[in-house]
Amino acid sequence: MKGLWDRRRLLALLALSGAALGGLASCTSKKHTEAADTTAWVKIEGATYVDNDACMTCHADQAEHFKTTRHAKMNDPRTPAAKHECQSCHGPGSVHVKNHEDDKEGLNDIIRFTEGKGFPGAQLAAQCLECHQGEKRAWQTTSHAATGMACASCHSIHSPQGDKQLKQATELETCAQCHKDVRNQMQRPSHHPVREGKIGCKDCHDPHGTGYEKNLRGANPNDTCFKCHQEKAGPYLWQHAPVFENCLTCHTPHGSNNRVLLAAKPPQLCQRCHSDSQHPGTVYDKTTLFEGSTPNAHAVHNACIDCHSQIHGSNHPGGKFFMR
Numbered sequence: 070m071k072g073l074w075d076r077r078r079l080l081a082l083l084a085l086s087g088a089a090l091g092g093l094a095s096c097t098s099k100k101h102t103e104a105a106d107t108t109a110w111v112k113i114e115g116a117t118y119v120d121n122d123a124c125m126t127c128h129a130d131q132a133e134h135f136k137t138t139r140h141a142k143m144n145d146p147r148t149p150a151a152k153h154e155c156q157s158c159h160g161p162g163s164v165h166v167k168n169h170e171d172d173k174e175g176l177n178d179i180i181r182f183t184e185g186k187g188f189p190g191a192q193l194a195a196q197c198l199e200c201h202q203g204e205k206r207a208w209q210t211t212s213h214a215a216t217g218m219a220c221a222s223c224h225s226i227h228s229p230q231g232d233k234q235l236k237q238a239t240e241l242e243t244c245a246q247c248h249k250d251v252r253n254q255m256q257r258p259s260h261h262p263v264r265e266g267k268i269g270c271k272d273c274h275d276p277h278g279t280g281y282e283k284n285l286r287g288a289n290p291n292d293t294c295f296k297c298h299q300e301k302a303g304p305y306l307w308q309h310a311p312v313f314e315n316c317l318t319c320h321t322p323h324g325s326n327n328r329v330l331l332a333a334k335p336p337q338l339c340q341r342c343h344s345d346s347q348h349p350g351t352v353y354d355k356t357t358l359f360e361g362s363t364p365n366a367h368a369v370h371n372a373c374i375d376c377h378s379q380i381h382g383s384n385h386p387g388g389k390f391f392m393r
């Protein structure tokens with residue numbers, strides 16, 4: 070695990086210096102236009118900012134809780150000197166206030182973060198992303214963005230149940246609102262310790278996007294696994310080809326009814342590929358499983374693994390068959 074932390078620190082440093090350089094580049098190139106450019110923010114027809122106290126009079130509940138959150142202390146990049154608080158997210162409120170004073174309704178008179186109500190998800194996300202540049206970087210590459218989801222599917226500003234403004238008490242429950250199948254896989258006997266709180270979905274996926282497939286933290290499944298299982302990266306003197314290609318040929322990431330997250334039980338797992346050589350080509354069914362009354366050694370206990378125990382690779386001079 071030591072290697073992991075070193076690598077993480079290095080990545081963090083790289084990311085930081087990258088961000089600093091990126092920031093610098095955009096500063097110089099956009100110097101003259103950026104300050105007044107608010108195109109990414111949702112426009113509410115005819116609306117201007119009003120004093121936040123106006124919001125407080127009709128929405129005392131939200132206002133009371135809001136004071137205790139980190140967002141109450143934020144600066145609005147549009148007008149750094151003034152604190153718009155509620156309106157930083159909900160947009161300029163004059164039309165909404167006027168509507169309610171006149172007893173009128175108007176769906177687009179204020180930004181509502183309930184999906185399907187008023188503005189589309191992409192615009193709702195943009196409203197948050199203007200301040201959250203870190204999350205902005207790869208958000209557009211996610212299928213979360215592509216399916217019209219916005220930040221409020223996972224985060225709640227006014228009634229969060231978990232850390233980081235999460236909508237549910239834990240990350241697992243937040244994701245399980247939609248990914249029930251993954252939560253179910255995590256219930257299987259062999260699983261990554263997500264339920265136990267040792268690692269999170271976020272250690273393998275960044276829900277805000279990474280630019281890699283499935284929002285993985287690594288460029289491919291193997292790179293993701295190596296962040297924690299670095300010893301499996303070798304290099305080995307004798308490399309087992311499928312290990313080098315994709316860990317998921319033999320393992321499932323979320324959970325399995327077989328031991329050690331195996332995608333199938335040996336010998337069947339091995340026989341997916343090794344089925345037509347002499348040894349160990351036997352298909353172990355009821356006619357071949359027994360030699361007299363003794364079970365065939367190739368098919369019981371851990372089957373092939375009992376002999377080929379260095380299955381990921383071997384550095385032993387005689388390790389061609391992954392036995393030592």
Ligand code: HEC
Nearest residue numbers: 123124127155156159162166169170175179180181182183
């Ligand atoms: C005169 C009273 C009044 C004032 C002032 C007022 N609101 Fe409202 N607001 C309402 C009422 C009533 C509703 C519910 C009806 C509706 O959805 O339009 C509402 C609805 C909302 C909603 C939508 C809730 C949802 O998800 O459907 C938001 C967001 C909101 N107000 C924010 C604000 C903000 C921000 C301000 C200050 C700029 C503000 N309001 C000022 C009365 C008011």
Ligand code: HEC
Nearest residue numbers: 139143144145146157158196197200220221224232233234
């Ligand atoms: C005007 C700028 C601004 C806008 C708009 C904004 N935020 Fe934030 N947000 C901040 C600041 C500042 C912090 C506090 C950062 C800190 O303390 O390190 C923060 C913190 C957070 C955090 C982390 C909270 C924690 O406990 O660590 C989350 C999650 C978050 N915002 C989500 C959102 C979402 C979702 C939206 C849109 C509905 C949004 N933000 C809109 C400025 C903004």
Ligand code: HEC
Nearest residue numbers: 194197198201204208213218219220222223233240271276
């Ligand atoms: C699919 C669920 C999901 C969506 C959608 C989502 N987030 Fe998050 N967000 C999370 C989780 C989970 C964490 C906590 C990660 C952690 O603990 O490091 C988080 C953390 C954050 C943080 C705190 C980061 C930190 O390092 O402390 C910010 C800020 C944030 N999200 C902003 C946003 C914004 C802005 C959007 C919309 C564009 C958004 N999130 C959409 C799940 C989501």
Ligand code: HEC
Nearest residue numbers: 124128131132135140154155158182221224225226227228
């Ligand atoms: C950081 C962004 C942000 C800020 C600032 C903010 N809100 Fe909200 N507001 C949201 C989001 C997101 C929702 C969707 C419900 C939720 O999950 O919190 C929402 C929902 C609402 C609703 C609908 C009712 C509800 O609770 O779901 C009202 C009313 C409202 N906000 C009023 C306010 C008022 C008044 C303020 C200032 C005191 C304020 N908001 C500040 C993001 C924000």
Ligand code: HEC
Nearest residue numbers: 211212213216222223243244246247270274276282283284
């Ligand atoms: C509001 C529903 C919803 C929530 C909550 C949600 N997701 Fe998703 N997620 C989706 C949808 C819709 C897709 C795209 C369709 C699919 O692949 O199932 C998706 C796809 C994904 C994918 C595949 C990415 C890809 O590009 O193919 C990953 C990984 C993922 N989600 C992780 C998470 C994690 C981690 C969380 C919690 C932090 C989370 N999701 C919370 C709805 C959700």
Ligand code: HEC
Nearest residue numbers: 241244248251252261263268269270273274283290317322
């Ligand atoms: C140990 C790393 C790891 C953890 C922890 C993890 N995942 Fe995954 N997840 C993966 C990998 C690797 C894939 C890619 C699978 C593939 O390409 O077939 C994946 C795929 C997915 C997909 C795409 C659909 C699918 O099944 O292929 C979703 C959705 C998803 N994960 C959600 C989650 C959620 C939600 C959590 C937390 C409860 C989570 N993952 C925890 C590694 C992980």
Ligand code: HEC
Nearest residue numbers: 259260268272273290293294296297316320322328329330
């Ligand atoms: C964020 C760190 C992390 C990442 C990334 C990760 N793992 Fe793990 N893995 C763990 C931890 C922690 C355990 C549990 C170790 C223990 O309990 O001793 C584990 C256990 C395992 C086990 C043994 C399970 C058992 O039942 O004993 C396998 C197999 C495994 N991981 C494969 C993978 C694969 C394949 C990937 C890439 C898709 C991966 N891991 C990515 C942290 C990680």
Ligand code: HEC
Nearest residue numbers: 291294295298301311312315316318319320329374378380
């Ligand atoms: C050819 C199939 C196969 C491939 C591919 C494979 N594994 Fe395994 N893995 C196994 C088998 C079989 C076991 C059980 C070994 C045992 O019981 O001694 C195992 C056990 C593990 C374990 C738990 C025991 C240990 O040795 O630490 C981890 C962690 C693991 N594999 C990670 C990975 C990673 C990471 C990859 C990709 C680099 C990978 N595996 C690729 C077959 C495979």
Ligand code: HEC
Nearest residue numbers: 310311318335338339341342343373374377380389390391
């Ligand atoms: C996805 C296909 C695949 C799976 C599954 C697989 N292997 Fe392999 N295995 C290969 C390939 C490809 C080679 C390299 C063959 C070569 O070089 O001739 C190999 C080589 C080997 C070798 C060395 C053979 C030699 O002649 O050098 C042994 C031993 C072996 N595998 C055992 C196993 C065992 C035991 C399992 C089950 C845990 C397993 N394999 C699962 C594809 C697979």
Ligand code: HEC
Nearest residue numbers: 336339340343346347348349366367372373375376377390
């Ligand atoms: C009792 C120990 C033992 C068991 C159990 C065993 N093997 Fe082997 N295997 C060996 C030995 C010893 C060799 C080397 C044979 C040689 O030197 O020619 C070997 C060689 C191999 C080879 C490379 C030679 C070839 O025939 O292609 C493969 C592939 C292989 N085993 C796969 C498997 C698979 C798959 C299983 C499970 C179905 C398995 N073995 C079970 C001992 C075993």
